[in-house]
Amino acid sequence: MNKYIKILSLSLGFWAVSCTNLEEQVLDETFSTTLSDKEAADGIIAPVYALLPTIYQHTTYFALQEISTDEAILPYRGGTDWGDNGIYLDLHRHTYNSNSANVKNTWNALVTALSRAITALNTLKDNPDANAKVYYAEAKAMRAYYNLMVFDLFGIAFKKDDPGTPSVILRGKTAFDYIAAEFEAAEPNLQTRNAVGSGRITKAGVWSLLARLYLNAPVYKDRYAASFTFAAEDMDKVVTYADKVINSTDYKLSNDYFSIFGNNNHNNTELIFAVDQRPELNGHNRLAYFSLSGDQYPLPAFPSANGTDGPGITSDFYQTWATAYAPADPKVDPRFFQDNLKKADDGLSTCVSDADFKINRGILRGQQYGLIRENGVFVRCADGKIKVGPLANLNRNRPDKKVIFTEKIDFTTEGSDYSTGFRVEKYEFSTESNSGRNRGMADISIVRLADVFLMRAEAQLRKGNSAAALADLNTVRAARNITTPPPALAAINLDVLYRERGFEFYWEMLRRTDMVRFGKYEGVWTEKTNADKNKRLFPIPQTAIDGASNLEGYLSQNPGY
Template sequence: MKKNIYKLFLMCCALIAFSACTDLDEVLVGEVGNSFNGEEPDFGSFDGGGSGPADAVSSAYNQLRESGSANHGGYWSIQSVSTDEMAVTQKGGDWYDGGIWIDMHRHTYGPANGPINGTWGAQYAAIGACNTALASAGLDANQTAQVRALRAFFYYRLLDLYGRVKLVTTPGADAPQSSRADVFSFVESELLASLGITSVTAAMDLSSSPLGTAQTQYRINQFAALGLLAKLYLNAEVYTGTPRYTEASLAAGYAIDNGGYILSDSSYSVPNPGKRPSVDSDPDELSGYAAVFAPNNQDNPEIIWSIAYDNVTGGNMNFAQMTLHYSSQFTWNLQNQPWNGYSALEDFYNSYDNSDSRKTANFIVGPQADYEGSVILDYAATGGDLALDYTVDINELEPNASRKGGARLGKFSFRQGQRDNMDNDYPIIRLGDLYLIRGEADARASGNWSMALNDVNTIRARAGVPALSSVDEDSFLAERGREMFMEVTRRQDLIRFGRFNDSWWEKPASQPFRNVFPIPQEQIDASGGTLTQNTGY
């Protein structure tokens, strides 16, 4: 009886939570087919690393969580849904939201799009916190360099998304709209200054840098700043028309060779916080690639700089809510019912070999079971099949997409007893990305894609797939996509490779001006004439 009461409690919680969700208008509650036959779940204690250190620059770093980095509706969403990685499908009356996600997928977004406006505001709020920190007394040279680099990171986001933005560096001040090239130069100069150098060269000397070299995952060190420069230089030709691939390779290579970071391979593992004791297919430990993104990834040796998330003190990561079907609440004993929004696109999912360990780590597919391994049922399912089974294919983008359609986003894996806010730290700079940046930069600088082969095969070896004998532009882009799924690089990559305007599932070819988002109309209206719109909008 006690076990049945527990299960009834879970279902009641799901119904209560569901009634408060504005994205959905129909209650879909799953039930297991059999009664509980084991012990009530006891999740014990869990160490997710906390929300980061408390120091004089905490308020500025906290903006990483507040600026849409890993939650629905902001920076992460517009970067990801505009690519061939994933979509937010309209499921009848659910998830239409005025068509904003359909527009994002089909590249028909305009200046009134709410998430585009919200993302702009969130980045400037973060920049404001950095400006306030820099204007305050008491920061030492290291802290000042960190905050300058952090502010440069937020401007890097604006540079990438909107191009022509205002470079505000004083609290409460305004500034004229700058060209994209000028914003690039500002970001570059701030990062170089934080490193104590004037340029990235093969002979650069960082001994006078105010930034340290200690592996402090939640703070910017020399290697994190170099990683940001590597990303900036990799996309310099898009941003300014002038390629900077040699500098991209040098910055990435320095961090690879000198940082002391290692790829998280099969030799590194952590306990699996999502383990269901009665389900043999759930591994006891997460190793290699999967461990990089686990709820207990705070000590992962591959991560150079990450955003500290914590379910109590450091919220705003909610991938489980964003992607899982309502009834998947019973698989992980989630505190609240998920929203059933985001799904991976079939072609992207199928780009992985079945032997690729990243495929297993990145996606949730097939029949779903509860905590004790019993089949989860969805009594609102159509077609007579009540079992919750995530299909790889999606029948349509709108208006009546399947509620079970599409592989679900599982890269940042879930833990038992999870709240809406997750514990997984979100990597901004990690070693696997730097290998691919160096490989691509060397290939582009030399005009020879074979120059990327060693770095590509280093990444493939970790994934458990055979080494390639050759690589070209297409195969490199595909490999980078498989490695960097859900890490907000795909839009940049597609633009850099000239593929962002291509057609893909439920998306026709789009115009090149879509490579930058519109300046939000709300911001233009409030600017008193100091902001003008990007071309084409």
């Protein structure tokens, strides 16, 4: 029997028109009769996940979820670098529009992934292989997940079963109910993490995403409300789904916070659902090198793999840490910083073996230490070990200017210099890379157990059960005990919980959604004063609207754009 694989057309001209309708140009390629049902099933489920690394790149979903918030800011470095026609300034200032590149690229990746899930559903339903039933459920759950992302960012969802017909566009409660029903329909036939790992959607992955959906229910059902009312029945759903995850035996909070984002995190039992970045899949280190200085080199084997002087954290976000722990330094919280260069912290150069060299992780402040590159190679000590010392802006031809990360970062000339802003090095650089930049090892968290605990805490708090909420919050804090854990909190309110989510999930692409839900997104922070509530949603890209213009009234722009 011949097997048929559906091939996706990715030409720009085609997608400019079809990404709105989620239609694909399908080419049937007949393979030999040796292709088994299992091979056909494996071949059709793989593309459903394949675009997750693209979606979670630093210039797509990360940019929309982080640089649009009070957490991350990306100025014109030195007046020129990262200019990109002002797209990152617009994101941070909330002056983005329907032609913004980050918005358009995120949209295109998401609707392409949605289309692949629909193709998979239509192909897998007739496949007799034993795995096809599970794969079908995964494709359905992933269609729901991609729709959830589109719904969260753009306010719409696509309902489509037949690849040959246009999608039905859903908004508000109708979209919410559809996504919830899709997740619930997929769950019975999904497997557990122990069976398939965290790189595929599982029962617990669906429970966690349903908890996220219901936690944001008042936002999703009425985007532009003056305030959000969190219905008890929605919060009960959050608790129910969170209980399922927490009470399962598959997951455990990690005592080593930074191991959750480390090279060996593929089997970390805190990860519930993640972007699989194992080296053989040719992932990327973008989230590792994006924020680092151009004079920071994390891998002794690769003298060309440096940082890009990308975004830093705002002083506003840093001050949430400083205020919470004053008069102590915020590094008393092990989630804030991991010191891997203790030998160099006396300000003097030192010598270490290549195998022992690791850069610091977390939020990086002040004078930076690391590998010193001269004439294209790293400086070594007399014994052959690699030299570690205070860094200067050698790549900027300013050897007199030290790499000293400062709290102040903004869009002024002074605030846009190469070393302004405290930086974030949360994900670890791959030790199995063949270039220093590709073949990332650290899986990117989509949802993890700490989020489930804090979602349950928030739902309990919004229901008035502060004792249960405080217990969940302190459970997460106490778990980070490979060193001294952050002290238990004695009281909780919504501001404390919001602050705690910032401490736990910084740089994890949750901030914008959290800010909207907590009523913070119209606030004022560094370089941002825009209070337009229409910015709670991103504009639908103009290319998508133009592509749908032959269907009158099919796709309308979000208010305010």
